[in-house]
Amino acid sequence: MLELANLDGFYGRSRALQSVSLSVDTGDFFSILGRNGVGKTTLLRTVLGLMSRTTGSVRLDGRELIGLPTHERACAGLGYVPQGRGILPAFTVRENLMVGTFAAQSAHGDIAEWVLELFPILKEFINRRGGNLSGGQQQQLAIARALLSQPKILLLDEPTEGIQPNIVEQIEQVLIDLNRDKGLTIVLVEQNLKFARRASNRFAILNRGSVAVDGKIAGLTDDLIHEHLVV
Numbered sequence: 001m002l003e004l005a006n007l008d009g010f011y012g013r014s015r016a017l018q019s020v021s022l023s024v025d026t027g028d029f030f031s032i033l034g035r036n037g038v039g040k041t042t043l044l045r046t047v048l049g050l051m052s053r054t055t056g057s058v059r060l061d062g063r064e065l066i067g068l069p070t071h072e073r074a075c076a077g078l079g080y081v082p083q084g085r086g087i088l089p090a091f092t093v094r095e096n097l098m099v100g101t102f103a104a105q106s107a108h109g110d111i112a113e114w115v116l117e118l119f120p121i122l123k124e125f126i127n128r129r130g131g132n133l134s135g136g137q138q139q140q141l142a143i144a145r146a147l148l149s150q151p152k153i154l155l156l157d158e159p160t161e162g163i164q165p166n167i168v169e170q171i172e173q174v175l176i177d178l179n180r181d182k183g184l185t186i187v188l189v190e191q192n193l194k195f196a197r198r199a200s201n202r203f204a205i206l207n208r209g210s211v212a213v214d215g216k217i218a219g220l221t222d223d224l225i226h227e228h229l230v231v
């Protein structure tokens with residue numbers, strides 16, 4: 001479904017992502033793991049077209065996305081929940097959600113009820129400004145907004161980072177249910193190994209901008225964890 005081949009991503013002249021090749025299949029819950037600064041966020045930004053320069057290939061259902069601007073990649077089916085959430089603080093919850101619908105294939109402007117039902121707090125605060133929500137509520141808003149773009153694949157950058165534990169549990173369960181019950185393909189950048197193990201069927205570990213290991217989640221052994229993940 002999502003095929004990355006020899007993908008490089010640059011910050012100016014510095015190559016932060018080096019020759020990454022990975023393939024994500026329909027229905028996968030694919031976790032991207034690795035220590036701080038190994039290039040996990042850069043990988044997602046490269047797939048989304050947010051880097052100043054990229055070489056290689058990003059294919060979604062066979063269609064080459066390299067060369068397309070980010071909004072066209074969103075319309076092609078990439079949903080994105082960025083690190084820091086990217087909520088528009090002066091916009092209300094409803095307006096933030098409507099932004100997501102503009103990348104959808106159909107129903108522009110329609111806030112689907114099933115998405116609000118995933119996160120009831122958003123319904124309650126629908127007219128509140130995004131900037132007045134707590135971090136956890138903003139994260140729920142960012143996920144809901146991405147879902148309203150009707151993505152083929154949802155890419156999330158550390159969605160549980162810095163969030164209070166009761167909301168973390170809720171977010172984790174929603175993501176697991178979206179994958180298992182609705183068949184949504186998910187790519188998750190995550191430091192929370194427990195969640196990544198519980199939710200994923202496949203993983204890749206990055207090291208210095210390259211893929212060090214990838215495979216089925218059962219192959220994520222303690223040795224690999226010590227070698228690549230434990231600080």
Ligand SMILES: Nc1ncnc2c1ncn2[C@@H]1O[C@H](COP(=O)(O)OP(=O)(O)OP(=O)(O)O)[C@@H](O)[C@H]1O
Binds near residue numbers: 034040
């Ligand atoms: N805007 C930028 N300009 C230049 N270099 C950057 C920029 N953002 C990140 N880098 C560098 O690119 C490399 C990869 O960073 P990246 O943020 O992708 O790592 P990460 O694995 O997501 O880390 P973390 O877990 O801390 O979020 C690091 O060496 C980082 O210093």
